[in-house]
Amino acid sequence: SSELTQDPTVSVALGQTVRITCQGDSLRSYYGSWYQQKPGQAPILVMYGKNNRPSGIPDRFSGSTSGNTTSLTITGAQAEDEADYYCNSRDSSGNHLVFGGGTKLTVL
Amino acid sequence: VQLVESGGGLVQPGGSLRLSCAASGFTFSSYWMSWVRQAPGKGLEWVANIKQDGSEKYYVDSVKGRFTISRDNAKNSLYLQMNSLRAEDTAVYYCARDAMYYFEYWGQGTLVTVSS
Numbered sequence: 001s002s003e004l005t006q007d008p009t010v011s012v013a014l015g016q017t018v019r020i021t022c023q024g025d026s027l028r029s030y031y032g033s034w035y036q037q038k039p040g041q042a043p044i045l046v047m048y049g050k051n052n053r054p055s056g057i058p059d060r061f062s063g064s065t066s067g068n069t070t071s072l073t074i075t076g077a078q079a080e081d082e083a084d085y086y087c088n089s090r091d092s093s094g095n096h097l098v099f100g101g102g103t104k105l106t107v108l
Numbered sequence: 109v110q111l112v113e114s115g116g117g118l119v120q121p122g123g124s125l126r127l128s129c130a131a132s133g134f135t136f137s138s139y140w141m142s143w144v145r146q147a148p149g150k151g152l153e154w155v156a157n158i159k160q161d162g163s164e165k166y167y168v169d170s171v172k173g174r175f176t177i178s179r180d181n182a183k184n185s186l187y188l189q190m191n192s193l194r195a196e197d198t199a200v201y202y203c204a205r206d207a208m209y210y211f212e213y214w215g216q217g218t219l220v221t222v223s224s
Contacts, residue, residue, distance in 0.1 A: 033210030035152070042202060042217055043152065086152050091200040091208055095166050097142065097154040097209070 002084045003091050004100035011106040012077045022087030022100045030090040032070035034063065036052045037084045044087075046074055067101075074105075109213045117220030120218050123222070125191050129186040129203030129215060134143040137161075137181040140206035143188045146217075153199075156188065157206050171197075190218035193222045 004024040012018035022032055022071035031050065045054050057074040062073045070089070074081055087100040115127040127143070142157040156167045158203040164175050176189040186203050200219050204211035 030209055035211070037152075042214040043211075045210060045212055049209070054212070079125070084151075086138060086209060088152075088154075096168065097157065097206075099144075099152040102151040 001041040003086055003098050004089060005087075006087060006101070006103045008101065009104045009106070011108055014079065015106050017073065017075045017077055018077055018105065020074075020085050020103045020105065022070045022072075023068055024035075024089065024100075025068055026089055026092050026094075026098070027065065027068050027070050029092075032063075032065065032087050032089040034070075034072045035086045035088065036107070037080075037086065038082075043086065077105075077107050079107050081105065109205065110213035110215040112199065113203050113215045115219045116201065118221045119221065120171060121183070121194060121222055122222050123221060124189070124191045125203055126192065127188040127190065127201055127203075127218060127220070128207070130202075131184045131186065131205075135207070136179075136184040140208060141186045142204045142206040142211060143177060143186075144202045144204055144211065145197075145220075146202070146212075147199040150199075155201070158186070159186045176210060190220070193220075195222050 033048040034046050036046045037043040046057050051063045060075045065070050085103045091098045110132045112130045119125050143155040158165045158177045174192045178187045201218040202217045203215045205213045
């Protein structure tokens with residue numbers, strides 16, 4: 001079982017704001033990161049660290065962390081944001097990396 | 109940055125397979141590297157990673173003792189030797205550049221199917 005917990009499904013109306021969350025004790029000690037994966041494609045990094053977006057990721061994506069929860073917020077969701085989103089961090093030991101179970105985002 | 113995996117295929121339970129990942133566009137010897145897998149219809153699972161000089165290696169418990177990660181910095185290549193393969197090892201295997209707590213770049217993956 002994953003040490004990081006995500007809601008399996010989340011939906012958002014086109015143009016609205018959605019927050020996808022990831023919970024885990026290790027997030028109190030280590031930053032989380034977020035990946036977007038569309039069907040048949042490799043994951044891509046969309047957020048890492050405190051609130052860092054890789055080059056090419058739209059600024060409607062933002063991140064935050066509070067306590068044992070890291071969040072990915074999409075402000076003004078677009079149809080192309082419909083995808084699976086995974087969080088990732090280190091486990092409690094610090095030696096291993098772990099992923100959350102993933103959140104399927106539907107844009108209505 | 110480009111990561112290209114190869115070596116996947118169909119293998120019988122108990123068999124072996126060696127995956128390769130050819131890296132280009134960056135100084136390969138300066139980065140940790142990881143293997144991450146995804147079973148059909150399932151989520152992502154980190155498998156193993158290796159330090160820049162190969163002196164440290166870590167594995168998820170489910171593959172410890174069966175899989176070996178290695179690298180050849182002269183050839184800009186990452187490897188995953190998989191022995192005693194099980195049906196539950198069936199997955200797309202991705203190599204990824206490992207920035208210690210996130211994966212900056214991913215390959216397109218190679219499919220490993222373990223079945224009789």
